[in-house]
Amino acid sequence: MSPEFGAPTELSLIEDVKSGRRASFDILVALYQHKGFGIAYNLVGNIEDAKDVLQEACIKMYLNIKAFEGRAKLSTWFYRIVVNCALDFLRMRKRANRVWVEADSGNGDKQANLEVPDVSFDPARLRLAKEFAQKLEEGVSALSRMQRLCFVLRHENSLDIREIAQTLKCRPATVKVHLFRAAENLRRLLSRYVDVEGG
């Protein structure tokens, strides 16, 4: 590691990885793997696929780190790789699903994977809450690519507007427009459940 004393800086770790030091790469992965996992999970929807996507992103980071010039933060650059890997994965899965979707429909596994907070023991409310969560999932999936990415990164992964803009290589104003449109589309789609739930 480059600095002789104290904890290594991100910059020194990057330089180490550029010169082929795997131990420094492991430290960088450990720094960003949790947030990267969150992004991958929210985009692909299950743990195993999120693991594959995150591994792919880490490999790409290692193989392409020499091209990293340090204009943005490494975390932002890494999240961009995660997003791109997740989109590639979704594209492949979409292609595969064209064949298998009929066989899988109606088994209810998708509902079982959804995390719904326990709002009450009232079965009717619980059912509605589940339905709301499911509709939200479906609604987010049905958004346009940019709306979905902006919404997931902002509201499910808590990235700020500037980070999202850097991750998606666009202007912050563009991110805000996509966020507004995504929120408005989802509000329109889910207004029925919100009214019943009482906001």
Next chain:
Amino acid sequence: MLKCLMMKRKLYDYLDDSLTQADKLKAQRHLEGCPGCRERLNQLKAVLNRAHSKNVPDPGEEFWHDFKTGLDKKLNDKLVSPLELRRRPRLALSLKPAFAYAAVAIFFIAVFGSLHKSNLPVAFRLAQNDDELVEETIELDELEGQAALNHSEDAYLEEIDLLFEIEQA
């Protein structure tokens, strides 16, 4: 006071707390007097809250151990495979000049052959007997002679035409 259409555009920013203080006050005043926008705000708030409350599950220690093991294996595979791939281009590169030379040679033979075939058909043919060869050669000479004559005649006629045209002019 803000109109509802303007308010609709600002609701998201209002919830995101990214309005200026003045705009925020205007929005609050509008919301107090407009039940429609208040309802819209509540709906939007519920959607965003639900999205925020969607927890990413903690996959646990075992998951991260598997993740690290899998990552190391995949990365090692990626780092090894380029070396294997490098050997193939070497073989291909060593064969490439041979293929190139062969292709060039075939091309020149074909071109050379076709040129000579058109000009000297007799030279490339195995003579069945000498008489045939002599006859063919004589025929070719005669044809070439006729062609030369025709050419000169054509040129002569063209010259005459030109002279007539000049005279008429």
